[in-house]
Amino acid sequence: MRFFLDANILVYSRSSSEYRDPCLHVLAAITQGHADGCTSTAALEEVWHLELTARADGLHGLTADAYGMLAPLLPVTDEVFSRALSLPGGSLGSNDRVHAATCLTNGIHTIFSADGDFDSVENLRRVDPLDEHAVGELLARGSSPE
């Protein structure tokens, strides 16, 4: 089952927090071919922006390594942008709308994210990194089709 990695998952893989281990665990599963996670140009641009603005080089190399693990990235196309514009209002910001639209346009109905704002998106199920049961389910489904 294919799922989308939100930008915060990549950031938390380099964050001193309880999120780090589950995020690294899922990245490892993707890298080893046991899980079918992907991300987009827009999500990685968010990570890059943070990397370039963070102090003390704390995130140095994160974007390049994430690209190395996950490329090719899903594109933000005209169709994605149009769909993002048409998503119902709510607390979702513009970047998150683009991510949600990227998922739906590509037939992806699961997003791996710590951001509860995605819970409001119809036809998109969020898996939180701290939800051990849901993460286990995500990985158990491996890289088989949805």
Place this chain on the structure above:
Amino acid sequence: MYTMLMLTERLQILVSPEQKQRLEAEARARGESVGGLVRDAIDEQYGGRRFTFSDEERTAALERTRSASTIPFIAPDALDRIAGREIEDEHPELFPGRARQ
């Protein structure tokens, strides 16, 4: 280069002698096995994940991420706001509803 390395399913198919010769010639030319060529064709024709970088390169990227320096936790909503932060700081009048962090 593929990441679907769990080759656990056996598929037996019949092909013509000419098809077999073409497959073997192509495999020789590419330095691949006939099985690898068939797997390539399945993925190209019927979908499948093809990564830009090799298994080794992706594993190295993962290991760098594992061993790299870390930053303190930033809450998801704060991450969302980072992109607009410079504008908020320079033009707070545009964001009257937002509390400074």
